[in-house]
Amino acid sequence: MVLSVLRLSHRISRDKRITTHLALTARAFGASEFFYTGDKDSNLENSSKYVSEEWGGEFTIFFVENPTNFIKEWKRKEGGMIVHLTMYGIELSDKLDFFRGNLSNDILIVVGGSKVPGYIFQISDYNIAIGHQPHSEVAALAVFLDNVTNSKERKQKYTNAKTEIIPSEKGKKTMNLQDGSN
Amino acid sequence: MVLSVLRLSHRISRDKRITTHLALTARAFGASEFFYTGDKDSNLENSSKYVSEEWGGEFTIFFVENPTNFIKEWKRKEGGMIVHLTMYGIELSDKLDFFRGNLSNDILIVVGGSKVPGYIFQISDYNIAIGHQPHSEVAALAVFLDNVTNSKERKQKYTNAKTEIIPSEKGKKTMNLQDGSN
Numbered sequence: 011m012v013l014s015v016l017r018l019s020h021r022i023s024r025d026k027r028i029t030t031h032l033a034l035t036a037r038a039f040g041a042s043e044f045f046y047t048g049d050k051d052s053n054l055e056n057s058s059k060y061v062s063e064e065w066g067g068e069f070t071i072f073f074v075e076n077p078t079n080f081i082k083e084w085k086r087k088e089g090g091m092i093v094h095l096t097m098y099g100i101e102l103s104d105k106l107d108f109f110r111g112n113l114s115n116d117i118l119i120v121v122g123g124s125k126v127p128g129y130i131f132q133i134s135d136y137n138i139a140i141g142h143q144p145h146s147e148v149a150a151l152a153v154f155l156d157n158v159t160n161s162k163e164r165k166q167k168y169t170n171a172k173t174e175i176i177p178s179e180k181g182k183k184t185m186n187l188q189d190g191s192n
Numbered sequence: 193m194v195l196s197v198l199r200l201s202h203r204i205s206r207d208k209r210i211t212t213h214l215a216l217t218a219r220a221f222g223a224s225e226f227f228y229t230g231d232k233d234s235n236l237e238n239s240s241k242y243v244s245e246e247w248g249g250e251f252t253i254f255f256v257e258n259p260t261n262f263i264k265e266w267k268r269k270e271g272g273m274i275v276h277l278t279m280y281g282i283e284l285s286d287k288l289d290f291f292r293g294n295l296s297n298d299i300l301i302v303v304g305g306s307k308v309p310g311y312i313f314q315i316s317d318y319n320i321a322i323g324h325q326p327h328s329e330v331a332a333l334a335v336f337l338d339n340v341t342n343s344k345e346r347k348q349k350y351t352n353a354k355t356e357i358i359p360s361e362k363g364k365k366t367m368n369l370q371d372g373s374n
Contacts, residue, residue: 035328035331037325038327101347137362165285165323175280178282180319181314
C-alpha cells in the first residue's frame with residue numbers, strides 16, 4: 011500500500027505552518043509522498059527535506075501546478091484511489107473495516123485548503139469525515155492515517171536516519187546513529 | 193472523565209493558526225477546557241467561542257498568566273493528572289491499556305510551544321509520544337484524545353448547536369437546527 015497526500019491551495023502567507031505540519035504528519039504516519047497546490051514554497055520543501063535527511067526514510071514533496079489534471083491522472087492509474095477528508099463526508103468508523111481490507115492500491119488522500127471546489131467531492135472515491143465538527147486538516151490526516159495503518163506506521167524504524175529518539179519517562183534522550191553518541 | 197488541554201507559549205505572530213487548530217481539535221475530540229499561555233490573543237478566544245455558539249457543546253478557553261503556578265495547582269487538585277505530549281516520551285501504545293482504565297480523573301494534556309522547559313517533563317505524570325518522529329502538536333493531540341476516548345467523543349452530538357452536518361457520500365449537507373432547513 012502506497013499512501014500519498016495532496017494538500018490543496020497552499021498560501022504562503024497564511025498556511026506555511028499548517029502545511030508544514032501536514033507534510034510532517036504525512037511522513038510520520040506512513041505516507042511516502044506529499045503533493046501540494048497553490049503557492050510554490052521553497053521553505054516548505056526545504057524544511058521537509060531537512061527532516062528526512064535528519065530523521066531518515068523515503069519521503070518526497072512535490073509542487074503540483076494543475077490539481078485538476080493531477081487528480082484526473084491519478085484516477086486513471088491502475089489502482090489509483092482518491093480519499094478526500096472533509097467534515098461533510100461519511101464518518102471514518104463507518105468505512106474503516108472496508109478500508110483496512112481494500113486499501114491495497116495507490117491511495118491519494120486529499121486535504122483541503124480554504125475553499126474546496128465541488129469537483130473534488132465528485133471525483134473522489136470516498137469523502138471521509140473524522141467526526142463532523144470543525145477542527146483541523148492536520149488532525150484529520152493524522153487520525154485517518156493512524157487508523158488505516160493500524161498505528162503501525164507511526165512506530166516504524168526509518169532507514170538512513172542520523173538521529174533517533176530513545177523513549178524516556180522523563181526528559182529528552184536521543185542517539186546519534188552515525189557515531190552512537192547520546 | 194474531564195479532559196482539559198494546556199497549550200504552552202502561544203505567540204500571536206507565529207502560532208495563531210496552529211493554536212486555533214489545537215483548540216478546535218481539543219473541542220472536537222472531547223476536551224471541555226482549553227488553556228493557553230504566552231501571548232493573550234482575543235482573536236483566538238473569539239474564534240473558539242464562535243465555533244461553540246454555532247456548533248454547540250460546552251467548551252471554554254482561558255488565558256493562563258503563570259503556567260508554573262497553574263500546573264502546580266493542577267497537581268494539587270484531587271485526581272489532577274498531567275499528561276505531556278512529546279516525541280521524547282513513551283509511545284502511547286505502550287500506555288494505552290493503562291490509560292483507558294485509569295483516566296477517570298481530571299486530566300490536563302500539555303502540548304508544547306517552541307521550547308518546552310525541563311520542569312514540564314519532570315512535573316508531568318506521563319510524558320507520552322505519538323510516534324518518535326517530528327510532526328505536529330495538532331496531530332499528537334488528535335491521536336491521543338481519539339485513542340483515550342475510543343473514538344467516541346468525535347462522534348458525540350453537541351447540545352445547543354445551531355448547525356449540524358448531514359453526512360454525505362458526495363457534496364456538503366447541513367441542517368439548520370433552529371428552523372430545520374437545509
